[in-house]
Amino acid sequence: MEYLCKYGALTIFSSSGDGRADILCLEPDGRTTAWLNRATGIVDAGQIKRTEGWDRANMRFADVEGSGRADLIHLDKYTGAGQVYKNNGYKPEIVDINQGSSVSWSDRKVLYAPINRGECMHFTNQGSQQVSVSHCPSLY
Numbered sequence: 001m002e003y004l005c006k007y008g009a010l011t012i013f014s015s016s017g018d019g020r021a022d023i024l025c026l027e028p029d030g031r032t033t034a035w036l037n038r039a040t041g042i043v044d045a046g047q048i049k050r051t052e053g054w055d056r057a058n059m060r061f062a063d064v065e066g067s068g069r070a071d072l073i074h075l076d077k078y079t080g081a082g083q084v085y086k087n088n089g090y091k092p093e094i095v096d097i098n099q100g101s102s103v104s105w106s107d108r109k110v111l112y113a114p115i116n117r118g119e120c121m122h123f124t125n126q127g128s129q130q131v132s133v134s135h136c137p138s139l140y
Contacts, residue, residue: 023037031051048102087103
């Protein structure tokens with residue numbers, strides 16, 4: 001894996017909506033690249049999300065929209081508020097007009113109200129509903 005993800009932080013999720021597990025590589029500043037698991041083999045999608053200057057520790061991927069694709073959730077590390085970016089799909093033809101990314105994202109604003117610090121928030125898909133899960137002990 002060291003050759004796939006130079007910086008060592010990776011997550012596995014279907015980013016393309018085909019149900020196959022893709023490899024998403026997160027750089028320290030949040031820039032994300034991907035290797036797509038296709039029926040014909042692994043495809044280097046390159047950059048799928050340009051850097052926003054976020055710490056990758058505050059980024060989560062989950063299918064919020066029910067499209068089968070990994071949407072991006074950026075968490076406020078102090079409040080846990082989750083701002084969602086909808087994954088509009090892999091379109092390699094848009095790289096030149098999409099700031100170098102092969103996936104376009106739509107800002108859905110804050111869809112998850114904070115219940116704990118960002119580092120404590122994780123998201124699971126239980127059937128057709130996204131559920132946020134907090135696993136850190138309360139500070140109070």
